[in-house]
Amino acid sequence: MTLSDEQQIEALRRMWQIRFFEEAAIRLYGEGRYRGSTHPYIAQEATALGVCATLRPTDQVLATYRGHGAAIAKGADPRGMMAELLGKATGMCKGKGGSMHMSQTDVGFLGCNAIVAGHIPIAGGVALAQKLDDTGAVTAVFFGDGASCEGVFYETLNMATLWKLPLLFVVENNEYAISTHVSESISVPNISMRAQGFGLPGVTVDGRDFYAVYDAAGEAVARARRGDGPTLLEAKTVRWGRHSAVAAGPAGANIDKWKLTDPIPRFKQELLQRGVVSEAQISDIERDAKATIDDAVAFAIESPYPELSELQTDMYA
Amino acid sequence: MHELTYAQAINEGIREEMRRNQKIMVLGEDVGKYGGVFGVTRGLFDEFGGERVRDCPLNEAAIVSFAIGLAIQGRPAIAELEFMDFTTFAMDPITNQAPKLRYFWGGQVSVPLTVRTPIAAGLGFGTQHSQSLEAWLIHVPGLKVAMPSNAYDAKGLIKSAIRDPNPVVFAESIGLYATKGQIPDEDYTIPFGKAEIKRKGDDVTLVALGLLVPKALKAAEELAGRGVDVEVIDPRTVAPLDIETIIASVKKTGRLVIAHVASKTGGIGAEIAQQVVERAFDSLDGPPVRVAAPDVPIAASAQLESAIIPDVADIVKACLSFRNARA
Numbered sequence: 001m002t003l004s005d006e007q008q009i010e011a012l013r014r015m016w017q018i019r020f021f022e023e024a025a026i027r028l029y030g031e032g033r034y035r036g037s038t039h040p041y042i043a044q045e046a047t048a049l050g051v052c053a054t055l056r057p058t059d060q061v062l063a064t065y066r067g068h069g070a071a072i073a074k075g076a077d078p079r080g081m082m083a084e085l086l087g088k089a090t091g092m093c094k095g096k097g098g099s100m101h102m103s104q105t106d107v108g109f110l111g112c113n114a115i116v117a118g119h120i121p122i123a124g125g126v127a128l129a130q131k132l133d134d135t136g137a138v139t140a141v142f143f144g145d146g147a148s149c150e151g152v153f154y155e156t157l158n159m160a161t162l163w164k165l166p167l168l169f170v171v172e173n174n175e176y177a178i179s180t181h182v183s184e185s186i187s188v189p190n191i192s193m194r195a196q197g198f199g200l201p202g203v204t205v206d207g208r209d210f211y212a213v214y215d216a217a218g219e220a221v222a223r224a225r226r227g228d229g230p231t232l233l234e235a236k237t238v239r240w241g242r243h244s245a246v247a248a249g250p251a252g253a254n255i256d257k258w259k260l261t262d263p264i265p266r267f268k269q270e271l272l273q274r275g276v277v278s279e280a281q282i283s284d285i286e287r288d289a290k291a292t293i294d295d296a297v298a299f300a301i302e303s304p305y306p307e308l309s310e311l312q313t314d315m316y317a
Numbered sequence: 318m319h320e321l322t323y324a325q326a327i328n329e330g331i332r333e334e335m336r337r338n339q340k341i342m343v344l345g346e347d348v349g350k351y352g353g354v355f356g357v358t359r360g361l362f363d364e365f366g367g368e369r370v371r372d373c374p375l376n377e378a379a380i381v382s383f384a385i386g387l388a389i390q391g392r393p394a395i396a397e398l399e400f401m402d403f404t405t406f407a408m409d410p411i412t413n414q415a416p417k418l419r420y421f422w423g424g425q426v427s428v429p430l431t432v433r434t435p436i437a438a439g440l441g442f443g444t445q446h447s448q449s450l451e452a453w454l455i456h457v458p459g460l461k462v463a464m465p466s467n468a469y470d471a472k473g474l475i476k477s478a479i480r481d482p483n484p485v486v487f488a489e490s491i492g493l494y495a496t497k498g499q500i501p502d503e504d505y506t507i508p509f510g511k512a513e514i515k516r517k518g519d520d521v522t523l524v525a526l527g528l529l530v531p532k533a534l535k536a537a538e539e540l541a542g543r544g545v546d547v548e549v550i551d552p553r554t555v556a557p558l559d560i561e562t563i564i565a566s567v568k569k570t571g572r573l574v575i576a577h578v579a580s581k582t583g584g585i586g587a588e589i590a591q592q593v594v595e596r597a598f599d600s601l602d603g604p605p606v607r608v609a610a611p612d613v614p615i616a617a618s619a620q621l622e623s624a625i626i627p628d629v630a631d632i633v634k635a636c637l638s639f640r641n642a643r644a
């Protein structure tokens with residue numbers, strides 16, 4: 001698969017949207033505009049975009065509580081997301097989901113999920129439905145290194161491989177599960193090695209390299225569309241900040257390391273080198289992304305809270 | 318009319334629904350060629366094929382979660398868990414996912430999921446194959462729970478469960494699988510949240526669940542011989558619970574007995590009693606009485622288990638325990 005210039009420009013725009021969205025989310029949390037927590041996707045943007053650039057609108061994506069990046073990458077509306085974050089009636093889930101349960105099914109974003117790994121076997125069922133529908137659609141499921149220790153991950157690796165499901169497992173290895181480093185929790189150097197025991201391809205790429213992710217995901221998605229089954233794609237990155245807006249954990253311990261490998265300047269540099277964009281265009285794209293998120297913040301702040309009558313709606317279909 | 322066992326009635330209900338709607342799927346361990354460990358899915362594989370009646374590896378959490386994934390993609394899914402005790406491995410999808418996705422996504426999806434699972438109480442399987450865990454489930458908002466007590470209801474309720482666009486746990490009683498009933502030849506369903514008054518009576522309201530409904534009817538007969546007129550109510554679904562029918566009965570009788578196989582503490586008996594106390598306290602002649610298993614793991618020995626699982630005599634005794642009982 002080759003990417004058009006427009007697609008690459010759009011990928012950069014959305015990377016920035018994610019970065020600005022998450023920075024706004026942290027700021028708004030600090031201002032006390034919402035409660036609970038939020039789990040920034042900062043430093044992982046290239047992975048969501050690299051994967052989602054290989055997908056069609058009719059493909060499905062499932063993600064974790066650290067899923068705002070996947071949402072924007074799959075085309076979710078930043079206004080609806082920001083309003084959801086603030087618990088407003090105009091939120092994509094009417095304020096009932098919040099930071100960790102955002103979803104927008106009409107763009108194929110089957111949500112964030114706050115039970116670590118709980119969504120992985122659900123993604124398996126979605127992929128089974130796609131296989132039965134026989135439309136060539138695929139599912140990508142994002143999760144962390146910590147999630148790769150949960151039993152349902154292995155159950156799903158087995159079933160998806162056994163049934164040759166059109167599923168792409170994207171494990172985002174950011175080195176930490178809250179405070180636990182992968183060296184303390186995972187028995188192999190690369191999580192992609194888990195694939196060997198289940199008979200599916202396992203690939204590790206630099207998750208901060210948009211093109212590397214795109215190429216590996218593209219191959220996996222093509223394989224899935226052909227009916228040849230799932231792939232386990234490990235995207236390595238570094239979590240530069242805290243686990244969440246509230247949780248402790250190595251805060252900024254990696255910040256120097258991270259700054260050297262920030263995926264956005266890196267992608268920008270590559271776009272310039274490849275002659276896809278000019279410096280001037282890049283500034284426009286960044287400004288445009290900023291404006292989108294500023295607008296989303298204003299929209300969210302101005303939006304009303306849900307009526308109390310909403311408590312009882314959406315319980316049953 | 319035709320005669321079927323409780324197990325066959327469930328089978329026929331699933332079969333008819335799968336014929337009506339090509340999208341319906343069955344998933345579980347040994348549900349395909351083998352026809353289910355208790356034969357409830359027998360013949361479905363032959364009629365509908367392995368794509369729709371899928372034998373799964375031994376992984377309950379994934380079975381229920383895959384069923385949820387199918388359901389939110391518009392394929393109503395029936396997942397079988399071989400014993401209710403094994404719901405524990407699937408508690409995340411059953412409690413955190415299926416009943417909540419629609420709500421926390423603001424109505425963007427529906428989850429037409431049926432989790433079929435049998436209760437083996439009283440059959441000597443020991444405690445990891447004998448538990449009645451329905452009270453755990455009614456505690457989760459968004460989950461519906463059915464507990465059929467006879468073949469006719471089993472068919473009508475399984476059809477309602479499958480047609481329901483919401484998650485349902487369908488708790489079958491293995492002890493009832495071989496019991497026979499007359500089944501109409503035409504299509505019928507039984508609505509959720511509608512109790513059946515199995516026997517009219519003026520002296521005691523006896524609410525029984527699942528396996529204990531036939532025992533409650535036997536107890537009522539015995540008590541009739543002793544001049545105590547018992548009204549037997551089978552709620553049929555415990556979530557939603559038809560408390561109105563129970564309250565109307567208590568207003569008439571003034572006495573309430575609730576009988577279930579599950580252990581006593583935190584059981585559905587406690588919930589029914591409290592709802593009645595809240596709404597019909599003045600009608601009660603005395604405190605509601607629970608007939609339930611004692612709070613011990615279910616022992617395997619026939620001698621010990623028979624002391625655990627409530628029987629006709631326990632129900633009779635409870636109905637006679639009211640201070641001013643007429644008998």
Ligand SMILES: Cc1ncc(C[n+]2csc(CCOP(=O)(O)OP(=O)(O)O)c2C)c(N)n1
Pocket residue numbers: 039066114115116117143144145146147148174176177178239243
């Ligand atoms: C089943 C479950 N266990 C524990 C938690 C608490 N928890 C939330 S995030 C997290 C760490 C997950 O780490 P990882 O999968 O690596 O993802 P990351 O947060 O790094 O994106 C934990 C332990 C949870 N939400 N769900």
